[in-house]
Amino acid sequence: MSTLDAKTRGRTAPGRLRALDAYLCRFEPRLLSRVDGAWARAVFVDVGFGEHPWTTLESAEAFRVLQPELTVIGVELEEARALAAQVHAGPRTHFRQGGFELPLSADEPARLVRAMNLLRQGPAERVSDVHHALGRFLLPSGLLVEGSSDPEGSVLTAHLLRRASADGDAPPMREALLFHTDFRNGFAPLLFRDWLPRDLRRRVRPGEPMHTFFQAWMEAWRQAREAGHTSPPDAFRESVTRLGTRLGGVAMDAWLLDSGYLVWRPEGGVSP
Template identity: 35%
Template sequence: MTSRTTPRSPGTAARRPVGTVTRGTTNPNRLRRMDRWIAAAHGAELRRVADPVAVDLGYGAAPWTAVELLARLRSVAPHARVVGVEIDPARVAAARPYERDGLVFRHGGFEVPLAGRPSLIRAANVLRQYDEGEVAGVWERLCARLAPADPASGSRGGLLVEGTCDEIGRRHVWVALGPEGPRTVTFATRLGSLDRPSDLAERLPKALIHRNVSGEPVHAFLRDFDRAWAAAAPYASYGARQRWMRAVRDLTADWPVVDGPVRWRQGEVTVAWGALAPLG
């Protein structure tokens, strides 16, 4: 989708997309774990609004992830709509035949070319090519485009989900952000593919991947997760799921895990952002 923001010269049209073209690698079902988490965590918010719009930002060379996102969101919010946004005009043109009720494709970048504010922005594998120091600025720009919170109605506002996964969607790590900024970090995996929880380190989003070093919170978390996983080895006789659930339960003694057994059974664990945020 996009790489680094390029400076605009005087007279450049304000509508010029922000960013540059990247590889656009994509595969069907690659983002299924992220989508299912979004449906569970954000479905009530999507149902609360009259016209829930989700943005698949940087869907890549083929539109599969946007098509799948629409189906998964409509399972929990039947009136949801999806806008696929890509900075490469050729990719937008190639996706247009897949448009249908509730699904359109637009040329654009981090400016998110919508008239209103979306209830969801999903940016998967978009910031991988960025420098770590650029991430905060991109987050701020995207969070500013989200639907605002409305305390009177109990709404927390829109959700930005930004993270990374492998090519076939076995391992994911993503950060969830609201209009106010980062909220949580979720680790999700196909448990049969996992030797130890720290295997997920290679899929940390750009904000965290270079912080997996001694002295940083995310490194301490993965170290403790590996220790809990080793201690839960007797549960392996009941299957990898039971071992994962036991390890996560042990983690809750020292780390602010914010979800519960229903999500743990899916091979997930979600931790408050503040516990893993980079130092300094």
């Protein structure tokens, strides 16, 4: 156990990260399916799967539609949980005890590392160190996904961090923020504030980029409702469309808007 690691409750629910799986399958198909060179050995790592490996197994099923031979490795800090998950192991599905210093061998580079709902507690200052530690295992252009969701997966936010070069000492680039809701709890932009990644939760204050972002989205949402877009899905779609006209980096893909996703790629990346 490294100084970066901290025990979590480990509670999760089936389906909690399916919206994240769906996004990755649609917008990162080459990352998930690539098999040339070192990518033939590149794995997907699910860090901190908890008491039950439901999310790991669900992701394995989703991603193997794109790459049937994909190796999936579930990592859990508590040894008892890692041992209990072995009943679900198979030729391409492995469960290992470990933390942010991932238990990968030299011939297991990572194409995708996911660490959801692990950093909500503890100091925000450790987040960049965790990103750096996890990013070391990625192949160039590999992706690290780190963030939070509510217990049911109805509201989710995540950093999308890309390893830009072969330099293992370089931290992954903070490429984008991903937001998703299934509208089970209605919709207003501030619905996401409490589920921001740990290092951004206290940055929604005047003078900070996250405050500017939410202020612009709230204004777009109010205007959308005043224009008659009052149902949660309609208000979401219209508010994101209006936000995109006043704030750079907002993805305007129709599937995203219709499915409750917002992706924000500010120029220069997401400010820490």
